Amino acid sequence: MNKKFAVISLAGAVLLGGAVAAGAADTNGQGSTGSKKEAVQDLITVEEAKKIALSEAEGRVESIELERANGKQYYDIDIENGKEDFDIKIHALDGEVISINKERDDDDNDDNYQSEKEVNGENIISEQKAIEIAEKEVNGTLKEIEIDGDDGQNLYEIELKTNKGEADVDIDAETGKILKVELDD
Numbered sequence: 001m002n003k004k005f006a007v008i009s010l011a012g013a014v015l016l017g018g019a020v021a022a023g024a025a026d027t028n029g030q031g032s033t034g035s036k037k038e039a040v041q042d043l044i045t046v047e048e049a050k051k052i053a054l055s056e057a058e059g060r061v062e063s064i065e066l067e068r069a070n071g072k073q074y075y076d077i078d079i080e081n082g083k084e085d086f087d088i089k090i091h092a093l094d095g096e097v098i099s100i101n102k103e104r105d106d107d108d109n110d111d112n113y114q115s116e117k118e119v120n121g122e123n124i125i126s127e128q129k130a131i132e133i134a135e136k137e138v139n140g141t142l143k144e145i146e147i148d149g150d151d152g153q154n155l156y157e158i159e160l161k162t163n164k165g166e167a168d169v170d171i172d173a174e175t176g177k178i179l180k181v182e183l184d185d
Contacts, residue, residue, distance in 0.1 A: 043092045046145065047128045049075040052095050057086040057102070063146035064127065066092060074098055080105055124173040130156040133176055134169040138162055138183070147173060155179060 059081030140160030
């Protein structure tokens with residue numbers, strides 16, 4: 001009977017120790033009181049990441065994606081200038097440039113290259129404003145943002161992560177009007 005009690009006690013101690021270790025390992029660098037909401041608030045903004053990327057490479061930002069690898073979040077920013085394409089990775093917490101990859105741009109669709117700040121003589125809304133509009137509409141967090149000019153209309157194509165899956169939101173880049181919301185389960 002004593003052996004049985006000792007084995008059960010030992011098994012309980014091992015399970016309890018494993019649960020404590022697993023809980024401590026999942027703090028994401030936030031300490032035991034850190035929450036996901038706090039971690040998100042500590043990220044640099046999309047506008048800050050964009051500014052850092054544009055200080056490294058001249059051109060127009062094609063897309064910005066918030067990625068996660070090896071437990072670390074970073075912005076993956078694609079910039080084109082008609083001659084070269086840049087893929088710049090920026091640490092999402094401190095803005096440090098992780099890597100810059102440059103390739104020759106072989107696309108033939110750069111004939112209508114325009115400054116992204118000016119479209120048909122009018123300013124477009126900031127990416128940050130577009131993200132705020134989209135997040136408010138579907139109650140989600142940014143996964144990817146891209147500005148796209150189709151048929152004379154510039155729009156932000158924003159992909160968000162929600163508690164029900166993913167959502168795609170298209171926003172008119174000049175007016176901020178929501179053009180389309182698509183929910184993926």
